[in-house]
Structures are given as C-alpha cells and as structure tokens.
Amino acid sequence: MTSFALAWRTAKRYRARTLLAIAGVAVIGALLFDMLLLSRGLLLSFADLLDSSGFDIRVVSGEGLAARLPIADSARLADDIRRLPDVEHVLMIRIEPATVLATGKPPRGISLIGSSDAEQSWRIVKGSSLGSPAAAAEACPVLVTRPLAAALGLTPGDSVSINVRPPGVASALPAVACRIFGIADFAFATNDELTAVTTMEAFRQAMGGGQPDADLVLVSSKPGAPPGRALRAIAGLRTSLRAYSNEDVVAQFNRNGFAYFRQISLVLSSLTMVFAFLLVATLLTVSINQRLGEIAALRALGIGRPRIASMLLWESALLVGGGGLLALPLGQLLALVLDRILRQMPGIPERMHFFVFEPRALAIHLVLLMFTAAAAAVYPVWLTARLPIADTLRREVLG
Amino acid sequence: MAALALLVLLTVPLSADPPAILVSRQLAARARLAVGDVVTLAVDAGGTRGRQFRITGIYEPTPDPMRFTADRLEARLHLPDVLDLTADPADPASREAVSAINLELAGGAKPNLFASDLMAQAPGIVVRPTARSATDDPFVVLDRFHVAISVVTMVAGTAFLLALMVIRAEERRETVGILRLVGISRRTLLASVAIEGLVVAAIGAAFGILLAYVSEGLVNRVFQARYDTALVFVRVTPSIALRAIVVAAPLGILAGIGASWTLLRREVLTIFHR
Numbered sequence: 267m268t269s270f271a272l273a274w275r276t277a278k279r280y281r282a283r284t285l286l287a288i289a290g291v292a293v294i295g296a297l298l299f300d301m302l303l304l305s306r307g308l309l310l311s312f313a314d315l316l317d318s319s320g321f322d323i324r325v326v327s328g329e330g331l332a333a334r335l336p337i338a339d340s341a342r343l344a345d346d347i348r349r350l351p352d353v354e355h356v357l358m359i360r361i362e363p364a365t366v367l368a369t370g371k372p373p374r375g376i377s378l379i380g381s382s383d384a385e386q387s388w389r390i391v392k393g394s395s396l397g398s399p400a401a402a403a404e405a406c407p408v409l410v411t412r413p414l415a416a417a418l419g420l421t422p423g424d425s426v427s428i429n430v431r432p433p434g435v436a437s438a439l440p441a442v443a444c445r446i447f448g449i450a451d452f453a454f455a456t457n458d459e460l461t462a463v464t465t466m467e468a469f470r471q472a473m474g475g476g477q478p479d480a481d482l483v484l485v486s487s488k489p490g491a492p493p494g495r496a497l498r499a500i501a502g503l504r505t506s507l508r509a510y511s512n513e514d515v516v517a518q519f520n521r522n523g524f525a526y527f528r529q530i531s532l533v534l535s536s537l538t539m540v541f542a543f544l545l546v547a548t549l550l551t552v553s554i555n556q557r558l559g560e561i562a563a564l565r566a567l568g569i570g571r572p573r574i575a576s577m578l579l580w581e582s583a584l585l586v587g588g589g590g591l592l593a594l595p596l597g598q599l600l601a602l603v604l605d606r607i608l609r610q611m612p613g614i615p616e617r618m619h620f621f622v623f624e625p626r627a628l629a630i631h632l633v634l635l636m637f638t639a640a641a642a643a644v645y646p647v648w649l650t651a652r653l654p655i656a657d658t659l660r661r662e663v664l665g
Numbered sequence: 666m667a668a669l670a671l672l673v674l675l676t677v678p679l680s681a682d683p684p685a686i687l688v689s690r691q692l693a694a695r696a697r698l699a700v701g702d703v704v705t706l707a708v709d710a711g712g713t714r715g716r717q718f719r720i721t722g723i724y725e726p727t728p729d730p731m732r733f734t735a736d737r738l739e740a741r742l743h744l745p746d747v748l749d750l751t752a753d754p755a756d757p758a759s760r761e762a763v764s765a766i767n768l769e770l771a772g773g774a775k776p777n778l779f780a781s782d783l784m785a786q787a788p789g790i791v792v793r794p795t796a797r798s799a800t801d802d803p804f805v806v807l808d809r810f811h812v813a814i815s816v817v818t819m820v821a822g823t824a825f826l827l828a829l830m831v832i833r834a835e836e837r838r839e840t841v842g843i844l845r846l847v848g849i850s851r852r853t854l855l856a857s858v859a860i861e862g863l864v865v866a867a868i869g870a871a872f873g874i875l876l877a878y879v880s881e882g883l884v885n886r887v888f889q890a891r892y893d894t895a896l897v898f899v900r901v902t903p904s905i906a907l908r909a910i911v912v913a914a915p916l917g918i919l920a921g922i923g924a925s926w927t928l929l930r931r932e933v934l935t936i937f938h939r
Contacts, residue, residue, distance in 0.1 A: 283831045290824035297817050375791075525734045529888070534814065541818070545825045552832050604813055611806045 269573045272564075273580030280553065284585065287549050291542055291589025292596055298538040299597030299631050300604060300621060305531035307622035312519055315617055316512040319453050321357065321484035323497050325509045331518065336360070336479035337507060344382070344483055350499045352491035358382040358480035360469060365429045366462065367441065368418040376414060376460040378430060380469025380478065388463065393422030393448030396465055406444035406468035414460040415449045422446050428462065430472045442472045457609070457616045527620065539634055546585050546642035550578065554646040559662030562655045575647045579640065586639035590632070598623075684746050685721040689739040691893055693723045706740070706750060716750055718742070728896035730804065737894070767795075823916050826869075830862060830924030841928055851929050858925040859918045866917020867910060874906045 277284045325347070327335040337343060344356045364378035381396075388409065394401060401407035406428070410420055420426065427441040444464065455461055470478050487496040500509045510518070520528075554561070561574060601621035608620045683703055688696075698704065700720055707715035718740075726737040742750075744763070752759040770779055776794035783792045797805075834841075844854060878901045888898045 280835075283828050283835075286824050286828035286831060290821050290828060293817060293821035293824060297814070297821070521734075525892075541821065545821075548825075549828055549832070552829065556832060556836055600817065604810060607809050607813055608806060610809075611803045612801045613803075 269576035270580045272573075272577040273584055276557075276577075276581055277584050283549065283553065287546065287585045288588040288592065290545050291586055292592035294538050294542045294545065295586075295590045295593025295631070295635060296597035296600050298535055298542065298634065299593050299627070300601050301531045301535040301538065302627040302630050303597070303601055303621040303623060304527055304604075305535070305627070306624065307620045308527055308618065309516060309520055310622040310624060311617075311619045313512065313516045314622075315453055315615060316515060319484070321355075321486045322512050323485040323487065323500060323509055324512075324515060325483040325485065325500060325507055326481065328506045328508055330508055331510065331515065334361070334481045336481050337483065338479060340480040340483060341477060343504065343507070344480070346503050347483065347485055347500055350496060352487050352496035352499065353485055354488045355383075355486040357484040358466060359482040359484065360466070360478050360480045361482075362430050362469075362473070364431060364462075364472070366414070366418065366426050366460075367429070368420060368424065368426045371418050373429075374414070374417060374460055376428075376462055378428060378469070378472065379461060379463040380466045380472075380480075381463055382466045382480070388450040388452045390448045390450050393446070395448060396463070398447065401447045404445050404447070406442050406464055406471065407447045408444045408468075409448045409450040409463045410446055411452055411455050411459055411461045412449055413455075413458050414462060415446075417460060420446050420449075422448055428464075428472055439472070439474050442468070444468065451616070453617060454615045456613055458612075535634075539638060542586070542589075542635070542638050543642050546582055546638065547645060549585070550582055550642060550646040551649070553581075554578070554649055558653065558658050561650050562653055562658035562662070565653065565655045566659060571651050574650050575643075578646050578650065579643045582639045582643035582646075586635050586642070590635040593631075593635075594628075683717040683719040684743065686718040686746075687722045687724050687741040688720055689726050689737050690723055691726070691736060692738045692740060693720075695736075695738060698723075706742075708751060714750060716746070718746070725895050728894055730896060733892050733894050733896050819912060819916070822869075823920060826862070826866065826917060826920040827924055829865075830858070830920050833861075834858070834925045834928050838928060841925075854929055855922060855925065858921040858929075860921075862917040862919070862921020862924075863914055864917075866913040866920070869917075870910045870913035874901065874909055877901045 324331070325337070325343070327337050329335050340358055344358050347353055348356050358381070360380040362378050362380075364376050365373045366376050367373045390409070391412065392415075393409075396407050396409060408426070408428070414420065418426070424446045426444055426446065428444050429441040430439050444462075450463070452459075452461060452463070464472070466478070466480075470476065485496065485500065494511070497509055497511050501507075564574065565571075605619055605621045608614075609616075609618070686704075686706075688698055688704075692698065696704075698720055700722060702720045703717055704720065705712065705715045705717050707713055724741070726739055748760050752762075770776060776796065780792035780794060784790065841854060845851075877899075881899045881901050884899045885897055889895065
C-alpha cells in the first residue's frame, strides 16, 4: 500500500476531524488568498482605470499631480504637443468647484469640469453627448453624474444655473444658464460625487470670459510609437511642467496612497500563514499522539520510516490541499464582501476595486500553502521517526 | 498654510532680531537644524522675498492617520510673519486672505446648523464641522473591514477548536463509557466538556491578548520608524481584550459540547462497540 493510500485511509477513518481541519484551512486560506489579492489589487485596478481612459501621458503644472494648479498658456502648450510626431490626441481639462441651482431645489456644491473634447473620458448612460448637434447649438451644454442627477432630480432637457467658485479667491462670478444633455459615468468619479462636465467654451463663460487655462492635459501617443519618446518630447517643451506616464502615476499612487493596504496585506498574510501552520501542525501532532500504537504496529509490519514520514506528509497535504482548493472559491466570495465594505471609503472611484485577481496571487497562494503543509508535518514526522516500536506496542497492550 | 522654500543661512548677515519659528522634528532632522539656528524662508528655491527666522523650538507634529505616509517637513510661524512672506506686494487684498479659520462653538451650538447658516450668509466660503460623519470617515470603513476580518478569523479559529475537541472526545471514548457505567449522568459529562471548552477558549484568548499586548510595542515601533511618525498604529485596550474573551468563551463552550455530543447521546454499550 502506498503512503498516499495510507494517508487517505486515515483521513476517511477520522472523517469529522479531517472535515473540520479542511474547513479551518479553507477559511484561513480564503483570508490568505484575499490578502494576496489586496496586496496589489488597488494598484492593478488603478492602472486599469488609467489605461482604459485611452490616454497614456498626463501633463500638469510644476506643483505635481496633487496640487493641480492651472497651466499657464495651456492652449499654446496643447498646440505644441499636438505637433509632436508621436502624439495622436490631446485633451485639456479644467476642474473648479461650483454651485448648481435647479428649479425648486436648494443649491448644491459640485465639481465643474471643462473639457476641450466632447467625446472623451465618460460613458453616456442617458441622453446625448456634448458632441451632438443639439448640444453644439447650446451655449452651455452639460453632462452630469448619476449621483448629481439623483440628488437634484435632473433629467436630460432640464435647465440649471451654474456658479463657479474658484477656491482661495474672493469671487463674484455670475451664474451661467446651462441645459442638461445627458447623464454620464465618469471613469474617476466616486459613487457619491456630484460632478458636471461642459465644453471648454462654456467653462470659459462660467469663469467670466477670457481663456481659462487647463490644469490637466491628457495625451495619447500614436499606436506603435516607441514607449517614452512622446513623454520625453513633452517634458522637453516646458521645463516648468511635469509630464507623467500612466506607470509614473501608478508608481506615485503606490508610494503615497497605497501604503496602508500594502502593510495590512503583508501583516495579515503573515498572520494567516502562521495560523494555518499552527492549525495543521497541532492537529497532526495531536492525531499522531493518539495513533502512536497504530504507527508502531505499521513499523513492526515492516513499513519503513520514510514511508511513515511520507504518509504524514500526505496527511498534511490532504488537509492543506483540500482546504486550499476550497479557499479559492470561498476567497472570491469573501473578496466580494470585503471589497464592498472598502469601496464605501470616501473618494474611491466607483470603478476601482481593492481585490483584483491576478495569476501571480494564485501562484503565491499555492506556494505558501505547499510550504505550510510541509512545515506543519515536520514535528509529527520527527515524533514518529524516533518512535521506539517495542516500547510503544507494549504500552499500547498494557494500556 | 503655505509652501515655502527653506534656505539654511550660512553667509548672509543676520538680521538684528529675527522673528521666532518652530520647526517639526522631521524638518530639523532632515536639514540638521537646532534650536537657536537662524534660517531663511522664501517663497521659492531662488530665495524670492526671503526672510530670516530664529528657531526657538522643535515640535512633534500632531499625528494624522490620514497623512501618515507624508513627509512632515513643516514650520510654524506667527500669522503676520506668514503674510509678510507670502502676500503678493501688488495685491493689497492678499494680506487679508487666509486659507482657513478654526472656530470653537459655544456650548450647545450645532456645528452642522452653524455651518449651513454661515455658508448662506457668506457665499463662496466652505464651512465644515471638524467631526467627520459616518459617511465620509474612512476610519469607520476601515473599522468595518477589520471587524469582517475578525469574524473570518473567528470562524477559522472555531473550526480549529472544534477539530481539537473532536480529537479529545475520541481519545476519551472509553473513559466516558466507564464514567457512564459508574452512574455519572450525561448532563454532568456534558457540563465537564463545556467547562473544558470554556477553559481552552479562555486560556487561548488570554494568550492571544498577552501576545497582542507584547507585540503592540514592536508593531508600533516598526511602523513609527518606517513612516517617521509618532502615530500609534496598534493599541490593545481593555474593551478590545474584554470583547475577545466574551466572544471566545461561548464559542469554546459550543465547541466542547458540539464535539462530545455524538459520543454522549449514544447508549452506553455502543460506546464499547457492543
């Protein structure tokens, strides 16, 4: 009989404890799997969000991404960028806090986005885009997020007045009459964000005339352009500006905004590993102590130490492997619950997730569990290896 | 608050009596500053509108969990000194501008009501209570996340305890049979395994609390050194310890009873395979 067959028989004979041990490993394995998904989940999700916007370079003022100050003479900068050979598309964005007033509703504070391109960075869920002929004929066509539409009961065709309130300056800008053309999902909008987007021309009117400078210039490189060449060319246009590739933005996010989750993932992964090791090692040890007579009898029948050790390794592998396999679907379910909890955090874009599956996480999960199974069997193997056969059998008979 | 460039004074002649400033511990360490040093603060690295200040103290910034990854390179100046330094000379109104005003309301005043009243009376300003509501507090969400993780760990721990108690029950199969034969009732035996489960769970919980208490200092020191902050990351409070015991005790009793139930409900002879 092979050592695996012996281990399988033991597992079947002590069914209750085997099932309970597998259940324990499955639950703790699910937590370990989730922590591995969390370790890079937000980062992967953020990178995916950036890539899905269709732009691969972001240009901001010299103060960096966090400050987002207006870029002086941004229209000329955009023209210069457009002329670069590796650049396909350029979009200028300006965001200012504003107040929106709808008929019969109290005023609400919103973020007003001015965009130089009517068709980019959002998905229309109701109504028409800013590029439609009707919108083009309107002085201030506006798209709003679903939370804003719900908060003010807005539908396409409604009129609102919007009052821009630049921060840090005493301002008395007049309100601008606007018409809602659509309700849209914005890639980076949070689930409670009150945002409206309009054309750069309408934004200019809302800012009291003049040419408002963009605070963000989004650039997409031509397909097939050598990586980094457009970025270097843009950075060379004006040394006072900062140009970031999507990878740069993700790296910055990784340094500043992701530390807590990386740390908690590391701490909890380590703890769950230790927990799983203790669980299996204790159960195997207690089980071996109970079966010392049985193992001594197997040794007396001629089954050698290596086969006994191999049997114990298989027992450990059955417990950890069974639990580890169950941990995968259980972990996915648990990840849904934990993700739903964490996404309630203020300021998290609606399309971002904390737990994102990647093959790397699965590979690490399997390697860690294999290591746990092997480590948990070490002490029981040592116990059985130095078991005195005759004494043990004699004690069993007398007992 | 304003972003200023700090230029350590080396050769520039000293002002007669430079105004006092405090610098954060992190800034003092980074720029190798000490109390009594004179430094020049300017609005940019080129030294525009630079002014000299004497460091009169080094302070530990109030730990802020929202900014624990940020470098706390800060200095505290008297407001008139900041305005002298940062106000635009071409704009007299800029000396009148501050970025925030902190208010302490009289007892009984409702912060939300006060905020909405003030915003209605002074359009263009934003008034916010300093206390966060449950909907915009990330720590409320993190607390829920930690509770969820605790529940999962507790489920795994219960399965672990149950498996151990099952092994213990199987081990004592014959002992239980003999005790039943000499007349000890099922109820008494059930009470004994419940007490055993309770003791195992309570000792486990106490050991866990002790381990958490001992490791608390280590965890805090590691993370405080990693992020150069005085923020306390882990704190084992009496209420947390009590909660751990209150949750573990009934689980231990249930595990003890559950594991022994199949053995105890049998007829006494079947325990001896008769």
